[in-house]
Amino acid sequence: MAAAGKVEEIGRATARDRILIAARRDGEASMADDHDKVAALLDAAAVLASLGCGYALIGGVAVGIHSGVPRATLDTDFAIPSGPDHKRLIDAMVAAGFKCVGEFEHSINFRHSNSEPVQIAFDPGFDAMIARAETIEVRDREVSIVRKDDLVAMKGRAAADPTRRKSKSLRDQADIELLRGDTPDPDEGW
Secondary structure, X not given: OOOOEEOOEEOOEEHHHHHHHXXXXXXXXXXXXXXXXXXXXXXXXXXXXXXXXXXXXXXXHHHHHHHOOOOOOOOEEEEEOOOOOHHHHHHHXXXXXXXXXXXXXXXXXXXXXXXXXXEEEEOHHHHHHHHOOEEEEEOOEEEEEOOHHHHHHHHHHHHOOOOOOHHHHHHHHHHHHHHOOOOOOOXXXX
């Protein structure tokens, strides 16, 4: 796994803690929900690593890890370089127990055996970000994650896309502010 640096602790919480925080939906989740999100993440990362293709965790889970703020997200997103053979990727994911549920121009959607959704995205704009990715430790396994500055840039590009749904663009803008440090005080107006 090519990585610019290794990050074992981000802020005051370990990477695993941040994934569990990011996995919570609407601020609450059972341990089973947390376990399912982390299991899907680890299983997908293992498949990507076994294929020898670079990858990086992106999306809402990455925002939650880097910001330390619970971030409701349906799926776990990974970026892979734009070149790898997508049929080989699909075959490997299916062999590992994932179900392919959709193929699109820049992504392939899967469901883990525990029903957690996982999206694998590929775009030439991700290639350099993947090469600069850091690694975090999750349950004694290394997982590649996009650097915070690259995640801000990625979210900025998505937010500026005029074809993107307004609700998604607003979420991207809110993610950028979280990543820049606009995080709520734990006792703030809930």
